[in-house]
Amino acid sequence: MQTRKGYADGRWGQVHYTQCGTGVPLVLVHQSPTDSVQFARALAPLAAHGIQAIAVDIPGFGGSDLPDAPPTVADYAHIVPAVLDALHIARAGVCGHHTGAVLVTEAALQFPARVDRVVLHGPLPMDDAERAAWRQHLGYEKQWNPRWDGSHLAEAWARRRGAQREWTDLEAFHANFVHGLLAGRTVWYAHDAVMTYAHEAAMARLVQPTLILANTGDAIYGHSQKARALFPQFAYAELPGGTIDCIDEMPGDWAAVVAAFVKG
Numbered sequence: 001m002q003t004r005k006g007y008a009d010g011r012w013g014q015v016h017y018t019q020c021g022t023g024v025p026l027v028l029v030h031q032s033p034t035d036s037v038q039f040a041r042a043l044a045p046l047a048a049h050g051i052q053a054i055a056v057d058i059p060g061f062g063g064s065d066l067p068d069a070p071p072t073v074a075d076y077a078h079i080v081p082a083v084l085d086a087l088h089i090a091r092a093g094v095c096g097h098h099t100g101a102v103l104v105t106e107a108a109l110q111f112p113a114r115v116d117r118v119v120l121h122g123p124l125p126m127d128d129a130e131r132a133a134w135r136q137h138l139g140y141e142k143q144w145n146p147r148w149d150g151s152h153l154a155e156a157w158a159r160r161r162g163a164q165r166e167w168t169d170l171e172a173f174h175a176n177f178v179h180g181l182l183a184g185r186t187v188w189y190a191h192d193a194v195m196t197y198a199h200e201a202a203m204a205r206l207v208q209p210t211l212i213l214a215n216t217g218d219a220i221y222g223h224s225q226k227a228r229a230l231f232p233q234f235a236y237a238e239l240p241g242g243t244i245d246c247i248d249e250m251p252g253d254w255a256a257v258v259a260a261f262v263k264g
Contacts, residue, residue: 001044005063008086011078013065016057017086021047025092026262027080028055029100031122031244032190033141033180035062038097040175041251049259054092056083058103058190061183070189073106073197080107081114093262095119097247098220102194105202117262118206121213121247122220123227125200135195141188156181164219164243172248203231211235211261215242215250235261 001021007014018036020043030038036055046053056079057064059071067075084092094115096104101120108115126134140159146152160177167173180187203210212234214224228236237257242249 001047003043006086007063008079008082010059010065010082011075012059012067014063015059015065015079015082016063017054017083018043019052019054019087020044021050021052023047023050023052024263025052025054025084025087025089026258027083027092027094027104028053029079029094029096029103030055030058030061031098031100032058032194033061033183033187034176035179035182037062037175037179038245038247040248041172042247042255045252045255046259049255049263051255051259051262054083054087056080058099060186060189062179066186067189071193073102073193074110076103076190076193077107077110080104081111084114090114091116093117093119095121095258095262097121098124098244099190099194102197102199102202105199105206106197108208109202109205112207115208117264118208118210119213119258119261120203120210120227122218122224123199123203123212124194124220124223125203125227125230126223131195131198135192138188138191138195141191144185144187153181164217166217167243167245168241169245169249172245176245176248200227200230203227209235209261209264211237211258213237213239213257215239215246217242218246219244237261
């Protein structure tokens with residue numbers, strides 16, 4: 001399947017996206033820190049299932065312009081209608097992974113007329129204490145500092161590798177690592193916004209049909225289980241194994257589950 005890249009006019013400049021296929025439109029929002037490369041292997045499988053897949057770079061990541069100040073989750077949510085307007089699409093499904101799951105939740109709340117279905121792969125229901133602890137832990141992103149000897153790259157590689165006990169796909173790991181580096185000194189913007197946002201409270205306000213999607217090898221698999229218990233009215237699906245790079249590791253299986261829900 002051929003992919004096409006484009007730009008939408010967003011709040012802070014241009015928002016970069018990649019689209020593939022025709023059919024039911026679905027906006028895809030990535031985890032942090034990486035960009036829409038996370039969905040590169042899944043675009044053709046989604047298209048084969050009759051989905052018009054639209055993978056977006058969060059502002060400040062990938063090919064999207066950098067915000068002029070640290071955004072909130074509410075600020076980031078504008079990327080969904082911005083991209084839909086550029087493609088002349090009235091309504092679409094949204095699907096987010098980790099950070100992306102938080103952002104598409106807010107987009108569905110802010111723009112209910114534009115969002116008809118929601119897929120949350122790796123939602124983040126936490127209490128205030130847990131969010132504060134995670135925000136403190138992720139403070140290392142604010143200390144990003146390149147060094148001539150390249151030691152900062154080795155440190156970043158080791159930190160990402162330590163996020164999971166086992167990894168299954170070196171090429172996927174490398175691609176997301178490299179693309180995550182492109183955000184540079186403002187890489188902390190997205191995680192910081194997420195850790196000041198009560199995702200569980202926002203999920204409780206969703207009115208669209210919603211799927212909680214999990215993979216058992218995800219570093220935050222437990223949060224998906226918590227979300228499943230909190231929101232039994234939502235659909236639930238689970239893929240065995242995988243890591244935080246699940247979408248890259250099992251794109252065919254992942255796309256089949258997502259497309260089946262989005263197409264209803």
